[in-house]
Amino acid sequence: MIIGIPREVKDNENRVSITPGGVEALRHEGHKVLVEAGAGEGSLFSDDEYAAAGARVLDGAAEVWQRAGLILKVKEPLRSEYPYLREGLLLFTYLHLAAAKELTGELTGRGVTGIAYETVERDDRTLPLLIPMSMVAGRMAIQVAACYLEKINGGRGKLLGGIPGVRPADVVVVGGGTVGTNAAQVAIGMGAHVTVIDKSLERLEYLEQILHGSLTTLSGNLRNVTDAVSYADVVIGAVLVKGAKTPHVVTRKMVETMKAGSVIVDVSVDQGGCVETTHPTTHSDPTFFVGDVLHYCVANMPGAVPRTSTFALSNATLPYVIELANRGFKEAVQRDPALAKGVNVYRGQITYPAVAETFGLPHQPLDTLL
DSSP: OEEEEOOOOSTTOOOOSOOHHHHHHHHHTTOEEEEETTTTGGGTOOHHHHHHTTOEEESSHHHHHHHOSEEEOSSOOOGGGGGGOOTTOEEEEOOOGGGOHHHHHHHHHTTOEEEEGGGOOOTTSOOTTTHHHHHHHHHHHHHHHHHHTSGGGTSOOOOTTOBTTBOOOEEEEEOOSHHHHHHHHHHHHTTOEEEEEESOHHHHHHHHHHOOSSEEEEEOOHHHHHHHHHHOSEEEEOOOOTTSOOOOOBOHHHHHTSOTTOEEEEGGGGGTOSBTTOOOBOSSSOEEEETTEEEEOBTTGGGGSHHHHHHHHHHHHHHHHHHHHHHHHHHHHHHOHHHHHTEEEETTEEOOHHHHHHHTOOOOOHHHHO
């Protein structure tokens, strides 16, 4: 199979979909790999490293997209890349289609088969290709919040962990999954008082067992969310509904009760956001205020630490890429139910129910199309 690695075009997206080591593994399996020149620069991988691993480095994106049967990316195609989409193309990347109606239409209208990293799901309901980036984003969320709490950056002027005799910041994490767990872990380590809210009492019990420090856990009902947001210095949005648009757990009315200079970091913004007042921002222009509350809503947070993120992503995706390349799409998804759940669109048909339901469109189960 010919596998294409284009350079990412999203604002300040410095990750690349595969490392030179991953290219070497694909070449060992007998596949051809085309890499757009400069694709790895943001992650400090040179074109020479890719060439030494056996890739062919091409000057422009168009030839990579046109010649490859399988395109590996980090982020969803943007409008500038729509002309490259074509019937029969296999695209493997983060798609987040429930928050991207236009892209959904482009993929279906052009007959693309799209496998979304974020919906590849094992039998135990874990999301192996989402977890690494969720870990990065969760840990980054606290770094970001600590920075923007500083007065010079628009915040309340509080040190996240306080000092002896001075109260630390109150960090409220809405959602106790991978993002929320990693955010809570870092915030506790920095000395903050942390409240984690989740609907699952079993999850909260687990978090109390593994997280040690100034931690409060609360059941995710309306009253608890309302009260916690009102006293928070920092709110971390960490809600995930697999493959679907994220519900607004934190409402505009709740945000209006927050103190001036408080900070919201909505990590779930790439799926629509769990805070009603959020909308996607970029690394170039990451924040905005609603009233006196600072919002940070960058939709590709791990792109700010691309060296770490690229290794983590490539480690997770490579086994699936090898299966797709070795066996072809049909056999690979028939053999691996986790990979099959990652298929959001197949040759113009929506195959992921949550995406279809979001837009009121029909969907076809994948197994009826193969």
